Amino acid sequence: MLDTATVGFIGGGNMGEALIRGILQAGLLAPERLVVFDVSRERLEHLEGAYGVVRAETLSACAQASQVIIVAVKPQNMGEVLESMAPSTPHRPLVISIAAGVPIQTIEAALPQGIPVIRVMPNTPALVQQGASALARGTHAEDTHMEAALTLFRSVGIAHELDEKLLDAVTGLSGSGPAYVLHFLESLTDGGVLMGIPRPVARDLVVQTVMGTARMILETGRHPSQLKDMVTSPGGTTIHGLEVLEKEGVRGAIMGAVRAATERSKALGG
Ligand SMILES: NC(=O)C1=CN([C@@H]2O[C@H](COP(=O)(O)OP(=O)(O)OC[C@H]3O[C@@H](n4cnc5c(N)ncnc54)[C@H](OP(=O)(O)O)[C@@H]3O)[C@@H](O)[C@H]2O)C=CC1
Numbered sequence: 001m002l003d004t005a006t007v008g009f010i011g012g013g014n015m016g017e018a019l020i021r022g023i024l025q026a027g028l029l030a031p032e033r034l035v036v037f038d039v040s041r042e043r044l045e046h047l048e049g050a051y052g053v054v055r056a057e058t059l060s061a062c063a064q065a066s067q068v069i070i071v072a073v074k075p076q077n078m079g080e081v082l083e084s085m086a087p088s089t090p091h092r093p094l095v096i097s098i099a100a101g102v103p104i105q106t107i108e109a110a111l112p113q114g115i116p117v118i119r120v121m122p123n124t125p126a127l128v129q130q131g132a133s134a135l136a137r138g139t140h141a142e143d144t145h146m147e148a149a150l151t152l153f154r155s156v157g158i159a160h161e162l163d164e165k166l167l168d169a170v171t172g173l174s175g176s177g178p179a180y181v182l183h184f185l186e187s188l189t190d191g192g193v194l195m196g197i198p199r200p201v202a203r204d205l206v207v208q209t210v211m212g213t214a215r216m217i218l219e220t221g222r223h224p225s226q227l228k229d230m231v232t233s234p235g236g237t238t239i240h241g242l243e244v245l246e247k248e249g250v251r252g253a254i255m256g257a258v259r260a261a262t263e264r265s266k267a268l269g270g
């Protein structure tokens with residue numbers, strides 16, 4: 001269904017822009033096939049100017065022009081957006097929500113009966129086609145709808161179909177995950193600076209170390225523990241660093257962060 005579809009974005013903030021940019025860079029759709037509506041005129045002007053996408057003057061115009069509608073507003077704005085959108089969906093578009101925590105049932109109940117809905121949890125590395133998304137289908141979403149949604153999100157990274165009950169956990173893991181990785185990356189860089197390395201060099205070394213380590217997992221298929229053991233010489237430097245991380249409870253702290261974010265996602269759904 002994507003071959004001829006116009007894809008509408010309601011909400012063109014951080015995540016909306018990451019998807020727009022990623023989809024265009026991947027060459028999946030031409031800019032004239034992307035229509036955007038945002039309450040912020042500034043955002044609309046930015047998106048139109050930066051990417052050449054079509055700007056809709058109203059939410060209804062965006063919905064009416066689109067066979068696939070990606071709703072990318074904050075969970076708190078979902079109620080008003082769905083209410084405004086409902087009368088503009090007689091053409092039965094596929095509605096894709098990326099809002100954290102908002103259950104499919106809530107979205108379906110706010111729209112006319114029979115509208116296909118897919119709930120997705122993407123993440124910001126979609127901006128550079130390195131996103132990670134999980135998708136769950138609603139009552140009326142058929143295989144063609146899921147295939148179209150998977151094609152969209154796979155154009156900007158990897159995507160898995162999952163049962164909806166796991167989407168809050170995905171939100172806590174890979175949805176919020178880039179922030180944890182950036183926090184770690186920033187701390188590691190500060191560690192280098194603390195030891196006297198100029199910041200730009202420390203940043204470069206850290207980014208390459210994180211990227212190289214992730215690629216090593218993917219390309220060797222080995223367990224992270226095995227790869228960690230390769231770095232860790234008996235009585236050497238690494239084991240002394242690891243001892244500090246274990247004493248400070250970093251592993252438990254990271255697991256706790258995923259749990260806290262998952263619980264927050266559940267709470268956002270009401
Ligand atoms: N950021 C992330 O890493 C991720 C976010 N998400 C989800 O994506 C959604 C968007 O998040 P994010 O992009 O970070 O949020 P942003 O606040 O950056 O973007 C939302 C945009 O929608 C606009 N908006 C608000 N109300 C309306 C409306 N009624 N109609 C049209 N546009 C409206 C906002 O304008 P204004 O600012 O003026 O209100 C803003 O420009 C959220 O539901 C979030 O849970 C999912 C995965 C990752």
Ligand SMILES: O=C(O)[C@@H]1CCC=N1
Nearest residue numbers: 100171174175176177
């Ligand atoms: O922080 C948030 O609520 C959103 C959802 C996942 C990432 N950012």
